[in-house]
Amino acid sequence: MIGTAWTILRKDLQIELRTKESVPAMALFSVTVFVLFHFGLQRNELEGDLAAGVLWVTLILATVLAVNRLFVTEREQGGIDGLLLAPIDRTAVFVAKAGALFLYLVLLELVAVPAFGILLLGPDLFKPLPTLILLLVLADVGLAAVGALVSALAVETRARDLIVPLLLLPLLVPVAIAGAEATEPLFSGNQAAHELGKWVALLGLYDMVFLLVSIAVFDFLLED
Amino acid sequence: MAEQAAAPVIDVEGLERRYGERAALSGVSFRLGEGQTLGLFGPNGAGKSTLLRVLATLLRPHAGGVRVLGAALPGESWKARGRVGYVGHEPLLYRELSGRENLVFHARLHRVPEARVDELIAAVGMQRRARDPVRELSRGMVQRLSAARALLHDPPLLLLDEPYSGLDPAARELLDPLIGRPCGRTRVLVSHDVEAGAAESDLALGLRAGKQLIFGRPDPAAIRGLFR
Numbered sequence: 001m002i003g004t005a006w007t008i009l010r011k012d013l014q015i016e017l018r019t020k021e022s023v024p025a026m027a028l029f030s031v032t033v034f035v036l037f038h039f040g041l042q043r044n045e046l047e048g049d050l051a052a053g054v055l056w057v058t059l060i061l062a063t064v065l066a067v068n069r070l071f072v073t074e075r076e077q078g079g080i081d082g083l084l085l086a087p088i089d090r091t092a093v094f095v096a097k098a099g100a101l102f103l104y105l106v107l108l109e110l111v112a113v114p115a116f117g118i119l120l121l122g123p124d125l126f127k128p129l130p131t132l133i134l135l136l137v138l139a140d141v142g143l144a145a146v147g148a149l150v151s152a153l154a155v156e157t158r159a160r161d162l163i164v165p166l167l168l169l170p171l172l173v174p175v176a177i178a179g180a181e182a183t184e185p186l187f188s189g190n191q192a193a194h195e196l197g198k199w200v201a202l203l204g205l206y207d208m209v210f211l212l213v214s215i216a217v218f219d220f221l222l223e224d
Numbered sequence: 225m226a227e228q229a230a231a232p233v234i235d236v237e238g239l240e241r242r243y244g245e246r247a248a249l250s251g252v253s254f255r256l257g258e259g260q261t262l263g264l265f266g267p268n269g270a271g272k273s274t275l276l277r278v279l280a281t282l283l284r285p286h287a288g289g290v291r292v293l294g295a296a297l298p299g300e301s302w303k304a305r306g307r308v309g310y311v312g313h314e315p316l317l318y319r320e321l322s323g324r325e326n327l328v329f330h331a332r333l334h335r336v337p338e339a340r341v342d343e344l345i346a347a348v349g350m351q352r353r354a355r356d357p358v359r360e361l362s363r364g365m366v367q368r369l370s371a372a373r374a375l376l377h378d379p380p381l382l383l384l385d386e387p388y389s390g391l392d393p394a395a396r397e398l399l400d401p402l403i404g405r406p407c408g409r410t411r412v413l414v415s416h417d418v419e420a421g422a423a424e425s426d427l428a429l430g431l432r433a434g435k436q437l438i439f440g441r442p443d444p445a446a447i448r449g450l451f452r
Contacts, residue, residue, distance in 0.1 A: 007332040011318070018320045018357075078314030081282055082373070085316075086333035087306030224283050 008096035045122030128186035263425030
């Protein structure tokens, strides 16, 4: 199953590298939103809960762009039929798609987080960076699992662009809450270790639940 | 005509398939033995492609019995997957990848060695353009690659939806030993060319509006009647 997932993931990355449809759009979107917040809030610097909220909401909205595109190649170019005709474990398709989305999110964050630090964040970004990376990676796992599931569900519908945010954003509310709550002390300098542990645990639990749910139902989503 | 084997490769009894309320296939029944070719005929919207997709395990039958290569669909679809070669309306190739990259991708999914990819690229006469992105190829070239994709895993059953559309006579000649009658595989062939399709077939199935009107030895006059 892992070998098949890797084959599909490699194909997706090859196509993304050539079309540059998802990651550049996500990165550009995030930087644009930071600029809009910069002017909209009429603040040169943000800190604390406001900074955390802006960062997480921007990352989650950027995720919507990638989720919209995740299965489009399969549907528009008939690739999904090729996958369904092959004697493969269909969980491999989920693992590959979630893996691709995870990598897109990591690449997005490599651009968006430094841009956020430069454009909006008041406190120094370097000191809380290791903890922030842990939070982002945990959140990315959940975003990738839910995103792959929603993308597979929405790609069959005519109003895919509407369905994805309507389904995805409510499901991502726990990530937004846990991410923002865990990040707020990092951006205000009064980090309390036990509070951080609680939100990290919540993100971990969210990842586990949605990974298991996605693996359990994904096969049915691919049926006609 | 090839002798019908005791256990048919395809056994369909009272097949029904709906899209919403509309019946795309209703009461379709036939058997196809090993090495035989079934010609599927009918006007646009008759249900030919739907039948092919059901046999390919891409669509679930809603009623009736369907057995493909001994696997009862939809419950045992997994047994038939990987043993069917399917050439549909879509080539099932990614436009941004080259023909060779596409075939290598499908070969890995089917656990077929890469040497088979090069063998088939040569067989369909695509050596010169195999490394070009599929989006830069002509329709006929894409169709040749699509046939190569369908044959990668050496399937005993071929489901062919107008496989010669967009091909020039030279390309047809090239593909004939691979997917034509000389290939010796069991085939279901959709064709709008009544004479050529009938000549290629051992049995003919005529559909109109999802209903089976003809089944038996191919009779071009009767088949033409489907289009009136």
